[in-house]
Amino acid sequence: MSTQNVLFADLALGQQYHRQHLIRRSDVEMLGMMGGKVEEEGQIKVPATGVFLFLTATATNSFPGPGSLIREHGLRSSGWVHEDDILNLTLTVSEKHASNHTVTLEAVCENQHGDRLCSGPIQVAAPTEKQRSQYAEAPQFTLRAHHVFAELRAKTDLLPAVPTAVVHPCDPDSLLGAMAAAHEKLIVPILVGPEGKIRALAQQVGVDLAGVRIVGTEHSHASALKAVELCRNGEASALMKGSLHTDEMMSAVMSGSTGLRGARRISHVFVMDVPAYERALLVTDAAINIAPPLADKVDITQNAIDLAHILGIECPKVALLSAVETVSDKMPSTMDAALLCKMADRGQIHGAQLDGPLAFDNAISMAAAKTKKINSPVAGQADILVVPDIEAGNMLAKQMSYFAAADSAGIVLGARVPIVLTSRADDVKTRLASAAVMVLVAHARK
Known part of the structure; x- marks a missing residue:
């Protein structure tokens, strides 16, 4: 999808452009690296000066769009930006200068509560020739930073080969x-x-x-x-x-x-370092057990929990995946998930918090969980994803590697010795x- 720029000649005083931007964790991390951040009660917030980027990017990418050049700005900010905030960005043409084809845009950014985070003029050299961009809106920012395996390697430095x-x-x-x-x-x-x-x-x-x-x-x-x-x-x-x-x-x-x-069922765990996710993510079983019955899923889950403890996750949050969040006798994976949760309540699976069935989006996205009104200690912050079968797990792990730039490690547990199991590719x-x-x-x- 592409969008056409707006030429200087076609811009009119009072003309407006509006868009919204959802603040994701990657946005918060990126803005925090550039402008500082504060953590309060487990939530990170960053100064609203970071909004300058979204306003100027909107001018150059969307309105007036491709071919625009920022001359200067007088943006002022107040307040803080949090993850899951919805930014309402508005640009209004307030001045036009035919001598050098520049326009002044009055920029305003408010969050979903109506709090003004940023405002001020942006002077832009507007385009004079038609061009198209390759996206309808300014792109979402994604910060790619691998950290999981660097932290694990620091631990192995203290251990003999x-x-x-x-x-x-x-x-x-x-x-x-x-x-x-x-x-x-x-x-x-x-x-x-x-x-x-x-x-x-x-x-x-x-x-x-x-x-x-x-x-x-x-x-x-x-x-x-x-x-x-x-x-x-x-x-x-x-x-x-x-x-x-x-x-x-x-x-x-x-x-x-x-x-x-x-003594236990042998199973495989992928340890994933996903740049868009703030913690290590364990996926099991994506390589050994094809369609495990309930009894085998107990061992598969416990193996992954024990590995999480070894990796330093004191009380891992385990999401039992399916396609839906409700239990249905027409979908066996939802029945297994419900039974595994009850078994954990009675101590048959220990050392973790379990919840399920959960769809993938609810397991790893707090925003998705809130939208669906899922009240869960696991939803949106899972450390372990237990998949219903090898097909779902294998596709999930490889999609994260090839589409989400995740680094991964593969290990087999439940045998007398640990087994490094990777793909030949x-x-x-x-x-x-x-x-x-x-x-x-x-x-x-x-």
């Missing part, structure tokens, strides 16, 4: 990821796979394997079995997936007689983040 069996690292990303984790002193790698192939690959990508233990195997299936054996006999304290398929490695882990099963950065989470889990188990 974990002996880790790296299963079949026979492509560049898996070998480079393992050796990067070794270089960062996260793991002591034991490379399990065809030795000749691993050494040839190392030479190709410029990796020095001096002093690195290699346990030779013939193929990927044998690599998985041998890596599990190393964990069973205590030579390794963790597993890291290489270039083999997930089901091939997990079949060795799940074997009843020679595997690594523990994941880069070295993701493998390092996953290794950092694994180190915290491995040391917490001790």
Whole structure:
């Protein structure tokens, strides 16, 4: 969608332009970085001087629009801006100067309560040629700042490296990821796979394997079995997936007689660092359990809660996701959510606050929860998202990675040792983040 600019000749005295802007958390953080911020009773507020940006951006992007140039302004501000405020922005043409094609716009910004936050003149060199913008309104600002894994890495710096069996690292990303984790002193790698192939690959990508233990195997299936054996006999304290398929490695882990099963159902957790979200977000299960029944969801949820504790989240808020917020016998995920909440009330799931069913928007957006009048200690501030099945979870996690610029780590819990489980498409950065989470889990188990 595009919009046409307004030429100097077409601007009339008294002509007005009005738009609204919803203040999101990313706006507050961005304005706070530039102009300072104050936190009161858990809510952040920023000085209303930040509104200058929204008013001047409205002039250059919308009215008069593309081709406009801000000459000067005399904007004055008062008060504070909070998350979820609705800014009402109005520009009115008060003067025109034909000699230099400039106009003076009287700018006013009020919040949803009618409080005036900013006002004053903006002098603009108006366009004289037709142009179109690529959006109907000035864009919403988004502040992208990753912080979750930086904080976790600071914790791992205090811990010794974990002996880790790296299963079949026979492509560049898996070998480079393992050796990067070794270089960062996260793991002591034991490379399990065809030795000749691993050494040839190392030479190709410029990796020095001096002093690195290699346990030779013939193929990927044998690599998985041998890596599990190393964990069973205590030579390794963790597993890291290489270039083999997930089901091939997990079949060795799940074997009843020679595997690594523990008392609980084994499940996967994505730890997501989403720039648009102010806290770490755990998504489970998006990789192991296809359509888990209620009993398995109990273990899946508890595994994620225990991981949240290890990551430093004292009492995580768990959102049990579905497509709606009401319980319906026609939608099994809503029934499971309600039962899991009751089980938590009775101590069968512990260490967290649970609520559900909740739709995704209500789980992570306070504004959406308020609009739908959902009174919940979890809604809008979830730390853990428990998805109804692997399809929903996998799509959700990958959408956050590819559309929301999220960093992620993948780990399997419930086995005798923690397992770094990433996609074969994941880069070295993701493998390092996953290794950092694994180190915290491995040391917490001790």
